Amino acid sequence: MASLQSLRGMVDLLPEQIGLWQHVEATAREQFRRAGIAEIRTPLLEVTELFARGIGEATDVVGKEMYTFLDRGERSCTLRPEGTASVVRAAIQHGLLSQGPQRLWYGGPMFRYERPQAGRQRQFHQIGLELLGFADACSDAEAIAVAWDLLAALGVGGLALELNSLGSAEDRARYRELLVAWLEQRRELLDADSQARIHSNPLRVLDSKHPGTQALLAEAPSLASALSDDSQARFAAVQQALAALGIPFVLNPRLVRGLDYYSHTAFEITSGQLGAQATVCGGGRYDGLVQQLGGPATPAIGWALGMERLVLLLSQLERPLAAAPALDLYVVSRGEAAATQALALARLCRQAGLAVERDASGAAFGKQFKRADRSGARWAAVIGEQEAVDGLVGLKDLRAAASGQEGAQPDQRLSPAALLQALQAALKRP
Incomplete structure (x- = not known):
C-alpha cells in the first residue's frame, strides 16, 4: 500500500521549523500591541459570493485560483484566498463600524490554487492589518510604517517601498x-x-x-x-507624511496590485535579500469595499505579508533568529514508582512557570541522559529507585556535565519543593 502524502502545495511545518514562525508571529503581535491594533479571527470557509463581490470576478484569484465547492446544503463555499474581505464582512455583520473606526489585524492560512514555488504554496499564511474608518493621508503613512517597522524589527534588510496612486473610481x-x-x-x-x-x-x-x-x-x-486634482493632492500628502517619518520610497506608476477593491494609495515593500520574489508585503487603500459588501460607506486601508516568503528570507540570514525555546528542566526516571514521582515533579515545575520535558521511555539512565543533553535543558532531575523510596530528587547541571566539571553527577538530593526553589533561584525567576 502506497504511503499517504500531503497534497501538492500543502506543506507540513515540522517542530524544528516552528521556532522561526513563532518568532515572526510574536514580533508581529508586539508591534501591533504597540500600535493599538486589536486581533480579529475569521473563518477559513466563507460563501463564495463574498470573494466574487469583494475581490472581483475578473481577477485571476476569483477566476482561476479559488478552492470553491458546494456543501451538503448546496451552498457555494470557498476557502478564503485572502483576509481583507473576511475582516470587512465580520465588521459589517457584527456592527463594529457603528462603534467607531476599527484598527484590526489577523493571521492565518489562506488558499489559492496556483503553481507552488519557493516561498509560495497553495495553502499559505498571511499576517495582515486593516484600518477601517480612516480617511486621512496620515493613516496611509501609519499603516505603511507599521509594516516597515515590523520587517525592520525582524532584521529584514534591503527594504524598499514602492508607491503609486490608483486614484478614485x-x-x-x-x-x-x-x-x-x-x-x-x-x-x-x-x-x-x-x-x-x-x-x-x-x-x-x-x-x-x-x-x-x-x-x-x-x-x-x-x-x-x-x-483629479484632489487625488493628486491626496497622494502628495501621503508622500509628505512618509518623508516626515523618514521612510524612503520610490514611485512606481505600474504598481496596480492584483485585486479590484484598491483605490488611491497602493504600495509594496520589497527586500533585496529575496532575489526575483522580492515582495514581502503589499497593500493599499480600499475606500469602496465596505459599501460594496453591504456596509456603510467607509474609508479603509490595509496590507498583508506572506509568512512563507518572509520565513524563507529570515532562514537565509547568517545569524540565527529563533531557535526553539530552551527547556529549563529534563526529568529522567527508572521504575514505576519513580515514573509516578517524575510525572508529579514535572507538573509542579510547569505550574511554577518552568519549561519541563519528562522522559517517559524507562530506558537506562545513560540513554536518558543523552536525550537530556540533546534537549537543550540546563538541568536534569534524576529519580531512581532509591530517590523514589526517599521522596527526593537528584539535580544534575547538564552544562557542567558537558564540560567535565564536578557538577556532572547529581550530587544534590533535594525534596521536590526544594528543587523547585533552587531552580527558580538559579534561573532568577520568582
Whole structure:
C-alpha cells in the first residue's frame, strides 16, 4: 500500500521549523500591541459570493485560483484566498463600524490554487492589518510604517517601498477608457494573458511580467495623468507624511496590485535579500469595499505579508533568529514508582512557570541522559529507585556535565519543593 502524502502545495511545518514562525508571529503581535491594533479571527470557509463581490470576478484569484465547492446544503463555499474581505464582512455583520473606526489585524492560512514555488504554496499564511474608518493621508503613512517597522524589527534588510496612486473610481474609469483604446491598437503585440485582460481587467495588464509586454507598456498612457486634482493632492500628502517619518520610497506608476477593491494609495515593500520574489508585503487603500459588501460607506486601508516568503528570507540570514525555546528542566526516571514521582515533579515545575520535558521511555539512565543533553535543558532531575523510596530528587547541571566539571553527577538530593526553589533561584525567576 502506497504511503499517504500531503497534497501538492500543502506543506507540513515540522517542530524544528516552528521556532522561526513563532518568532515572526510574536514580533508581529508586539508591534501591533504597540500600535493599538486589536486581533480579529475569521473563518477559513466563507460563501463564495463574498470573494466574487469583494475581490472581483475578473481577477485571476476569483477566476482561476479559488478552492470553491458546494456543501451538503448546496451552498457555494470557498476557502478564503485572502483576509481583507473576511475582516470587512465580520465588521459589517457584527456592527463594529457603528462603534467607531476599527484598527484590526489577523493571521492565518489562506488558499489559492496556483503553481507552488519557493516561498509560495497553495495553502499559505498571511499576517495582515486593516484600518477601517480612516480617511486621512496620515493613516496611509501609519499603516505603511507599521509594516516597515515590523520587517525592520525582524532584521529584514534591503527594504524598499514602492508607491503609486490608483486614484478614485472616477479617475480609474477615465484612465480605463484611455488604456483600453491604447491596448486595442497594439493587441497583436501583447502576450495572450494581456490580450484576454484588455476589457475584463485592463489595469492588470500594467502588472504583466511578460518581457515583450513590459517593453511595450513603457509607452502606455500613465494613470498619474488621469488623476483629479484632489487625488493628486491626496497622494502628495501621503508622500509628505512618509518623508516626515523618514521612510524612503520610490514611485512606481505600474504598481496596480492584483485585486479590484484598491483605490488611491497602493504600495509594496520589497527586500533585496529575496532575489526575483522580492515582495514581502503589499497593500493599499480600499475606500469602496465596505459599501460594496453591504456596509456603510467607509474609508479603509490595509496590507498583508506572506509568512512563507518572509520565513524563507529570515532562514537565509547568517545569524540565527529563533531557535526553539530552551527547556529549563529534563526529568529522567527508572521504575514505576519513580515514573509516578517524575510525572508529579514535572507538573509542579510547569505550574511554577518552568519549561519541563519528562522522559517517559524507562530506558537506562545513560540513554536518558543523552536525550537530556540533546534537549537543550540546563538541568536534569534524576529519580531512581532509591530517590523514589526517599521522596527526593537528584539535580544534575547538564552544562557542567558537558564540560567535565564536578557538577556532572547529581550530587544534590533535594525534596521536590526544594528543587523547585533552587531552580527558580538559579534561573532568577520568582
